Amino acid sequence: MKDIEITESIKYVGADDKTLDLFESQYIIPNGISYNSYIIHDKKIVIMDTIDKRKTDEWMENIEKELNGKSPEYLVISHLEPDHAANIKLLSDKYPQMKLVGNKLTFNMLPQFFDIDLTDKKVVVSEGDVIDIGEHKLQFFMAPMVHWPEVMVTYEQTEKVLFTADGFGKFGALDADEDWTCEARRYYFNICR
Numbered sequence: 001m002k003d004i005e006i007t008e009s010i011k012y013v014g015a016d017d018k019t020l021d022l023f024e025s026q027y028i029i030p031n032g033i034s035y036n037s038y039i040i041h042d043k044k045i046v047i048m049d050t051i052d053k054r055k056t057d058e059w060m061e062n063i064e065k066e067l068n069g070k071s072p073e074y075l076v077i078s079h080l081e082p083d084h085a086a087n088i089k090l091l092s093d094k095y096p097q098m099k100l101v102g103n104k105l106t107f108n109m110l111p112q113f114f115d116i117d118l119t120d121k122k123v124v125v126s127e128g129d130v131i132d133i134g135e136h137k138l139q140f141f142m143a144p145m146v147h148w149p150e151v152m153v154t155y156e157q158t159e160k161v162l163f164t165a166d167g168f169g170k171f172g173a174l175d176a177d178e179d180w181t182c183e184a185r186r187y188y189f190n191i192c193r
């Protein structure tokens with residue numbers, strides 16, 4: 001695992017993939033790709049997204065190490081595309097008390113991907129809603145068609161961190177030594193618009 005600290009209480013738990021030839025079966029990624037996921041430590045612990053199934057084991061190891069025996073209170077689902085979301089059911093089954101946070105469209109689309117009983121699990125947020133997890137306050141903003149219709153971004157107000165789903169993304173693993181703007185531009189034109 002890359003030991004990446006976003007802030008003292010926000011940790012990266014995603015994974016790089018350097019074994020994939022074509023992202024979405026069509027875009028070359030000579031320097032790989034990263035599947036991003038984060039944990040926010042607070043009175044209530046939050047996991048942001050659940051990455052691609054190609055890296056489930058590494059991601060789950062990262063999660064368990066960060067949780068250190070604790071249980072997450074919420075999973076925030078920014079985007080349902082499988083590279084962000086393949087492990088929603090796995091995580092939900094592992095932590096059955098964990099709530100799933102998404103918007104109306106997230107939960108309209110979710111049954112197409114997973115058979116999860118959402119009774120007592122579903123937290124539906126709308127534009128500007130805030131979830132208070134202790135020191136941190138998560139505010140949600142809809143970003144429809146920043147790739148798919150259900151996409152939303154999360155702004156953590158206390159530390160001023162924006163979790164952007166596909167927005168501002170780029171191709172390339174996290175340690176890729178390459179021109180940032182060129183790969184960010186290629187990602188923007190192919191994925192985000």
Ligand SMILES: [Fe+2]
Nearest residue numbers: 079081147166
């Ligand atoms: Fe996407």
